[in-house]
Amino acid sequence: MDLYVAAFGFGLVGMSVIAIAAVGFTMQFGITNMINLAYGEVMISSAYVAYYVNKAGITIWVGMIAGALFGAVFSFLLNRFVYAPFQRKGTSHIGMVIVSLAVSLMIANLLLPIVGYYSVSYQDTTGGLLRAGGIVLTTNQIAIIGVAVVLMLLIHGLLRYTRLGKAMRATAANPTLARNCGIPTQRVIDSVWLITGALCGLAGVVAAMDSDSFAISNGAGFLITALAAAVLGGAGQPYGAMIGAVIIGMITELSAAAWAPEYKEVVAFGILVLVMVLRPQGLLSKRGALAAAG
Amino acid sequence: MNSYYAANLLVYAGVDIIALLALNLQFGVSGIVNFSFIVFQAVGAYTAAVLSMPPDTTFGYEFQVYFGGYHLPFPIPWIGGAIAGGFLAIPVGLVVLRKLRSDYQAIALLVLSIITNEVITNARPFLNGAAGLALVPQPLSDVIDPNTETYQYFYVAITAVCVVLVFVVANRIVNSPYGRSLRAMREREIAAIAIGKNPVQLKMTVFIVGGVIAGLSGAILVGFIQLWAPSVWLYPETIILFAAIIVGGRGNNVGAILGALLVPVGFEEVTRFIPSSFGPPGLIPALQWVAIGLLIIGFLWFRPEGVRPEPRHVFEGAPVREDLEDARAS
Structure with a gap:
């Protein structure tokens, strides 16, 4: 029983990490109509940026900001110089998916000679342990949860109460x-890529902190969990992605305790398949996966 | 150039041509973005391997674990591989192709490919995990000594027979009324429904046919290289095949063959001769992947129809698009 209580604590951390990643992913899709399969690779690139900052002796929290900035600028440039020109050209939905997959392959392999094959990890004190009724978390993990909660509130405020958020929702609708x-709309879309890119970068650093070590090959796993949460919640729905992250984060950690930790992504995939069979439009969406593209 | 190298090149070319004819039926003709194509090849290869290998308790085979081990004579393993590819297509197709939007289909298949590889890599008792299967017997190796030049050319010959067979079948499909329905569905699914076509049925059948051919191509390859491990069927391998279809020209079988000869065969053979001492280790393979990405993006930007565009099917007396545009302009 203690094992499951501890897993519940890890689930809280896991869902925080996934929420940051999935909200960024789903906003990119919802507002710019782009399924960005390079998302996982941008995450891992940002994690490496934070790694080099951290390696220079600076605390990981500064590295996290550096990762977020890198993710924002990188995603912005990616859209400006690759995705947007193709979209203007009238490339089909499927064409865009193939383009983003090619971009993902290129990022991973441009990164490989720079950072190498081997796993690395951040050098930082993990902080003291905090215990609360069987749940044991490090202060870093508590901080990750805090960062996620603050970010979700900020996204909520942005979409609900600001002119930019209103403009984003309008652009998404039509x-x-x-x-x-x-x-x-051009400027709105630019700002969407900057904001979601920052979320993507942050998510990369946080995910790398949460797993003890990381390597380039983790990019695909990051993408799958973000995708699963986004699709579960209803693609393009930021609040759906948050709910999806809560469900996926908790189920994957509990299954890791009950079964085997190396199959976490398999469980996420299982949920994805179930959603696609039973409710393809996702929890919150009316349209989602069912409607015709375009 | 020795004969072993030549035979190797020819068998690989044959396998790639067969695979691309199958992918062209799915992606080029019908518009199904099968990002887990390599899984169907892998399943065909594994099936052929366990059908032709002796049980894993046999002397010399105890270092690996796998199920099956039926030690069946050629050509049963190849047929088994093809059937396995087709059977896998049924559940996958039923989940993915029935309700989902086309871009979701692509994502679901991509994720399937990543996850399947992960499961097979981690689950050792099933198919020997990350190490994969080795010492797969070569077809008819008890009749002809596999270490001879004759056997190499014999293998090239049976591969060639399969290539011709698959090409004829693929051509029949593309030029049949069924092929026209597939193209109609690709171009405008709603219009195809309106004239009474059932897109789910069309997609399912072409998905199964493609699975059968993909399984066969995997079986041919595993019989030749004699080993099969999860690291050779990672999802980027499928991207190479997509690059080949896009370069060669979507929707026509000649374009698919051209793509096979240009990308997996030509491109990889040319870059093989770059000295690997250049740069840090792993730089050249990494740059090859970058080049594949550039090839896809470059072709989609500058020449989306490929080197050999799909011929437009125009019927005698029917107004051609240009004529209609002229008429509208005047």
Whole structure:
């Protein structure tokens, strides 16, 4: 029983990590209509940026900000110079998926000669242990949960109460109509890539902190869990992604305690398949996976 | 150039051509983005391997664990591999192809490919885990000594027979009324439904046919190289095949063959001769992958129809698109 209580604590951390990643992913899809399969590789690149900052003797929390900035700029440039030109050209949905997969392959293999095959880990004190009724977490893990909660509140505030958030929702609903109403959709989309890129970068660093060590090959796993949470919640729905992250994070950690930790992603995949069979539109979406593309 | 190298090149070319004809049926003709294509090849290869290998308690084979081990004579393992590929397509197709939007289909298949590889790598008792299967017997090796030049060319010959067979079948499919339905569905699914076509049925059948051919290509390859491990069927291998289809020209079988000769065969053979002492270890293979990515993006940008575009099927007397545009302009 103690094992499951401890796993519940890890589940809290896991869902925080997944929530940051999945909200960024689903916002990219919902607002810019782009399934960015390079998301996992941008995450891992940002984790490495934080690694080099950390290696220079600076605390990982500064590294986290560096990773977020890198993720933001990288995603912005990726959209500006690759995705947006293809979208303007009228490339089909499927064409865009193939383009993003090619980009993902290129990022991973450009990174490989720079950082090498071997796993690395951040050098940092993990902080003291905190105990609360059977749940044992390090202060770093508590901090990760805190970061996630603050970020989710910020995203909620952004979408609900700011002009930019309103413009984002309008652009997501109907880009042409939004433009005709005087919303600078181009600038809105640029800011979406900056914001979601920052989330992506942050998620990469946090995910790397949460797993003891990481390597380039982790990029695919990061992508799968983010995808599973986003699809479960309903693609393009930030609040759905948060719910999806809670469910996936908790189930994967509990299954790791009950079964075997190396099959965490398999469990995430199992949930993904179940959702696709039983409720392809996801928990919160009316449209989601069912509607015709475009 | 020795004969072993030549035979090696020819068998690989044959396997790639067969695989690309199958992928062209799915992706090129029908528009199904099968990102887990390599899994179907892998399943065919594993099936052929366990059908032709002796039980894992046999002397010389005890260092690996696997199920099966039926030691069946050629060509049963190859047929078994093809059937296994087709059987795998049924559950996968039923989950993925029935309700989902096409981009979700692509994602689901990509994730399937990553996860399957992970499971097989970690689950050792099933198919020997990450180490994979080795010492797979070569077809008819008890009749002809496999270490001779004759056997190499014999293998090239049976591969060639399969290539011709698959090419004829693929051509029949593409040029049949069924092939026209597939193209109609690819171009505009709603229009295809409106004229009474059942897209789920069309997709399922072409998915199964493609699975059968993919399984066969895996079986041919494993019989030749005699080993099969999860590290050779990672999902990027599927991306190479997509690059080949995009380069060669989507939707026509000649384009698929051209793509096979240009990308998996030509491109990899050319870059093989770059001295590997250049740069840090692993640089050249990494740059090969980058080049594959650039090839896809470059072709989709500059020449999305590929080197050999799909011929437009125009029927005598039917108005051609340009004529209609002229008529509208005047």
